[in-house]
Amino acid sequence: MAGTMTGTAARPSGPREFLKTLLLLELWVGLWVTLKNQFRPHITVEYPKETVDLSPRFRGVPRLRFHPENGEELCIACHLCETVCPDNCIHIVSEKKPEGKGKRLVSFEINYERCCFCGLCVDPCPTKPLTAIYMSHDYEMADFKREGFVAPLKTLLGGVDSKEYKS
């Protein structure tokens, strides 16, 4: 068995090596390894029933958010994310605020069929300290219809928050 190896490299020889080969020592070692492994707890995660723990900085699907404390709308409808988006998957409709300066959102849509999850939309977002658009912890987005991938404002606001790295 073990004596049937063909190799150009010189193999160690001597009575000990010969005995090792004769008693198929390495084959027994191999069997022992598999036998031992059999009794180790499994590492499989049965996905729909269990999920892996996401790391705090995991970046999933881009979503929108309100201010976590006072619940104000963070987005100022500046259209920067829409402009920077390489896939043109963001569609924003805005109107002038009835009183005061600036604009407000009428609708905000992300077409996840096109989105490449690059995160470029988050970088230029001007709201401080929290960006209005952010990479959430959502990652399950399968749907049966194509329409399901065009997410309206309501869906976008329901994202699972990511834990931002505090600097």
Next chain:
Amino acid sequence: MDPRIIQQIVVPLFQVLLVIVALPLAIAYLQLVERKVLGFMQVRLAPRRVGWHGLLQPIADAVKLLIKEDVVPEKSDRFLFTLAPIVTVVPALVALAVIPLAGAPLTIRGITITPWITDLNVALLYLLAISSLGIYGIILAGWASNSKYSLLGALRSSAQMISYEVPLGFAVIGVMILTGSASMVEIVNRQKAAGLWYFLPQILGFFCYFISAVAETNRVPFDLPEAEAELVAGFHTEYSGMKFAFFFLAEYTNMIVVSSIVTILFFGGWLRPFPNVAALGWLENGWLFLGPLVLGAFLGWLFDQRAGKDLRFMFAGGLLGAAAGFGFAWTDAGGLATLDVPVLSGAFWFGLKLSFFLFMYIWFRGTYPRYRYDQLMRLGWKWLIPLSIVNVVGTALVVTLRG
């Protein structure tokens, strides 16, 4: 009905039907065990979705294979293509006819049911002859598919099986010299008379036989005929549905046959360990508690992997099973403990040893990488054949010198 008719016709038919019906079911579950063990060896969970811990998976697989479309390649030889799986599966099933499951026959109302279908006095020769026939199916399958992968697989297979038939035959001769018989029942009876299992005097023969047997059944590490990395699936590349199921059935039946032969020739078949030590006589009815113990440990082990808690559940299951068995034997429910049923006892020990060798097959599959073709040939011709010849000569010398 005339008891003679029952004895001569109904009982053999019943035995044959049992083999044909029960065996595929057993094989389906053997396959589940194989997937489980392989999965555990690779620290993952094997099938778990169909039924409790995947216990219905074999049924689902069988149904899938049965209702799957039966594709026949356009340029294949239709007749041979259909014939090949049949030629493969029939010898495998027929070989089981001479395997004795236990020592003593069961007598119910004057009708004797033997735990073997037939007790040929040339059973070993018959087995060697029948197992060689299986090659034809593989070669036919490779040729008829009209596919280069199938043909290459079949060619490799024929070379391999012809090479390993030689040490296989020689390894068996050692046992034949010791017993002076080729009947399976007689061989085990001689082991009982000699008071030891033949793997001790025939360790070399056992070694040669088992390795050749693994090669003969085309299993890892000798699975070159179906080396999936090189040949897609080897000789059964073009097969699907029922025909593929036949090849599958044949492979696993061959595994069972070969493991049974190892058990009978070298490990005393249905005999308990130390068959002549009277102090271990309680092992004779050991199945009463050893059976539940093994079953409990096995179920515990299955459950263990899910919970991932070392071996707690395995031991718990084993203890629970053993306790149940002991309690059963103690209270003697159904009078089974005092009722001496050699068939059950024999079948238990036979099954235990058989399972161990089937486990070895799976264990090898989980451990060893595939041999290269020249390594395979070198091992067969330069190591196993000389070793087995040495074994034959040595055994013959010792037997002659001791008179």
